[in-house]
Amino acid sequence: MILRSAPASPFGRKVKIAAALLELGATLRSVDADTTDAADSLRRENPLGKIPTLVLDDGTTLYDSRVIVEYLDHLAGGHRLLPAEPAHRFRTLTLQALADGFTDAALLMVYEQRWRAEANRDARWTAHQGDKIERALGALEAAPPNGDIDIGHVALACGLGYLDLRFDGTWRATHPRLVTWLEAFAAAVPAFAATAFKPS
Template identity: 40%
Template structure:
């Protein structure tokens, strides 16, 4: 199998971590979807990464879909519970974490792609308010627990870890580590895992 992605995308990182935790070998093909010569649309008409190419050539896209599929490929480290209520709880954590990244990317694109005179501070503030609200909810829901859901690492923790890592990478001025020490403790614990350490985005 082949995973099309980048080293800086938090969605790609989430999938890479899942595959590493599941001990599934996949080749990583780097792709810059913003480049004029990008060929991502040949596999994903939405022009987004990650995109997983299966051995028979079929393409699977959207990080949530790929992560769920990857969890079925090996009995090692089951990351998504089988029970419907438990599964929904973990997937809700994932949606919350992905939402932080969605808002962060929208805010960043506003100030990196638009000329200054065309930028909307209201739009940026709206996205940042989503991030702040989501981080506060993550902290409340985590509380003093060791993991986001249950008594072992799940996809919830992987997704949250990737969102927190994205904040450190793209929004270092957001002081979430001081504000939410329980999230910081979780992140530091996750970074001790080879899957997280190996997929950390490159230093700017």
């Protein structure tokens, strides 16, 4: 299987860590994609031109990260990262949605800086996205996840990792319980360090 992604993508990282936890890493080959290049085959593989996209052996494509992770979990026998018991499953899916949501907000803040000329940047829009991140981190600081590692934990770790990468880890000063949680996750999941993007 081919994973179209980019080294800094937090959602591509989520898929890579999930594959490692499911012992499927060897079945996945990561191929960088350029979402801005109209000639990149990504736009044929995923009409949205977004990453991550998974290309299966028969040419079928799956996207986005949540769908890909569910497929990988299925390949691994099911209910490994996505629990079967309903209450646990929906807690996990809600945590994943919260983590993916604040990561999306962070990406939008980065894109505002990267894609708009300085004179056209909207401070209110940026603050609106920043507020989403702060509310999410506040809720997670009050009650960090516990129990066995599931896809919610993976999504949260990748989101926090993205804040470290793009926002210099400023979240750490005011969220000590999440810092401790992330340290424990990193110690338990070697794939977290292995998938970290290191800018040159």
